[in-house]
Ligand code: NAD
Ligand code: IPM
């Protein structure tokens with residue numbers, strides 16, 4: 001049993017502040033449960049690297065990462081120096097595509113002790129997953145601006161959905177739902193307005209559903225679905241969505257649980273043909289960078305998801321995952337709080353509190 005090989009890529013902004021806390025929690029958990037990990041630290045996939053080299057990553061980035069078991073990723077983006085589409089298409093979006101991380105798994109959960117912006121909600125009332133398609137869809141480079149600078153100026157950008165791409169995402173969503181008590185999938189659709197691709201998605205969902213007779217399928221247009229995230233969050237269990245719809249829902253959902261600073265994600269290659277990537281849902285937050293006040297929980301929880309994926313939900317890795325989650329719950333209940341949670345604690349104080357709890 002060789003150690004797990006983990007690539008550590010902090011990236012930009014608060015990615016560099018929350019990463020040490022993610023590692024602190026992983027160290028505490030792996031030590032306690034006897035899990036061996038070898039870290040390799042990379043300074044590229046960052047706008048600092050871009051400033052020095054004129055690109056986000058070295059040309060052999062894929063060879064350097066290919067042999068890793070997983071990537072632990074902070075956040076990328078520093079729009080003051082590098083345009084966002086350049087930094088993101090040069091790093092994160094490349095990883096997702098080239099490592100075929102076709103599921104972006106994003107849990108949304110209300111914790112005890114965290115003030116909920118929705119009136120009258122308690123833990124248990126908000127507890128679902130956004131299962132976001134992560135390699136195709138609205139995110140493309142297909143198109144262009146035409147007749148630029150003239151009266152006829154126009155822009156076209158295509159969306160691309162493949163049958164394989166949609167069905168493998170839906171299959172993951174149905175399987176996840178099957179493992180949960182409520183066994184319920186909501187498909188985010190827009191088949192009334194986006195009249196070609198969205199009715200097609202509806203049909204893909206109907207087809208995949210046939211293999212899961214015990215799982216209910218509910219299709220909701222993205223507009224009303226968004227309203228229900230706010231008004232009736234208890235309706236949701238597993239929400240399957242295209243790339244862009246899933247992106248929006250996975251900031252909205254966590255916002256209803258108090259702060260996006262809690263929200264983790266797994267960019268999964270479920271077939272394990274390439275490493276998967278684990279990162280907070282949030283970005284590099286230039287507006288708070290440098291103050292050591294970013295909430296590190298999203299990073300820490302992402303680390304727990306990584307261990308659980310590496311251990312296939314079993315054994316010491318599962319125990320380590322559960323211990324990290326229990327520590328997060330305990331600290332959110334009555335530990336130090338960063339400003340987004342209504343407190344005055346620092347990133348480091350919150351991270352240390354979680355690590356102490358894991359170790360005990
Ligand atoms: P953002 O998520 O970085 O920040 C949005 C708001 O949430 C800000 O006010 C920020 O201070 C706050 N916030 C975010 N994370 C927080 C945390 N852990 N604790 C406390 N507050 C937190 O989104 P943005 O401002 O749209 O983007 C900033 C940069 O990050 C851009 O370059 C963007 O492209 C990039 N980005 C990267 C990723 C990623 O790497 N996965 C995700 C989103 C945005
Ligand atoms: C996310 C981010 C990225 C996305 C951006 C930074 C390209 O918002 O991981 O949610 O849209 O996927």
Ligand code: MN
Pocket residue numbers: 247248251281
């Ligand atoms: Mn996003």
